């Protein structure tokens with residue numbers, strides 16, 4: 164495993180959220196107008212709540228933060244509740260009054276959107292901070308197994324597994340759009356700091372493969388072994404095989 168990966172193991176949900184929030188804040192404090200990407204999903208919910216409750220008044224941090232979307236479904240209208248952008252707005256960005264948001268336009272032509280956001284990221288990037296979740300198959304954002312590490316922003320057809328996982332959020336797989344758009348591994352690998360949040364026994368094996376297995380596109384998250392300044396925050400169940 165890379166020497167620059169730090170692993171913090173939390174005993175319970177409260178500690179997980181507190182440790183994740185403390186680590187994130189510590190990174191933000193030494194950066195000026197950081198460009199930050201953040202994940203959707205169940206794993207970060209307590210972390211987001213801790214940011215709002217414990218650091219909600221840190222306007223010095225939130226006013227300067229530049230948020231960039233990690234991934235998004237394609238083909239949804241701007242008022243659709245399933246948009247990751249809407250979910251993140253409700254869950255974190257609105258409560259913290261983070262105004263600077265570089266989002267994917269789900270309703271736009273995906274190929275044109277890919278080109279548009281690539282060029283914005285080129286101008287405004289690279290990422291300062293990437294906070295990520297880990298998919299059960301080793302995906303990060305919508306970078307599914309097999310995605311080359313050289314990929315930048317691209318569109319994807321979601322795998323059956325990812326559609327099944329996302330069906331839990333929206334009450335059925337027929338409610339999950341089949342196509343997505345995502346930052347690529349190359350974009351994520353350029354982040355100055357990376358925090359990977361992992362919870363639950365179901366992620367124990369894939370977390371072990373991510374950190375201790377071969378660096379391979381078959382486990383997209385294994386790119387983390389090749390970059391600097393990575394912090395893994397895991398609960399005991401997820402860390403059980405490390």
Ligand code: PGA
Nearest residue numbers: 204205206207296297298
């Ligand atoms: P989860 O999603 O936090 O809901 O488990 C993680 C992911 O698939 O990226």
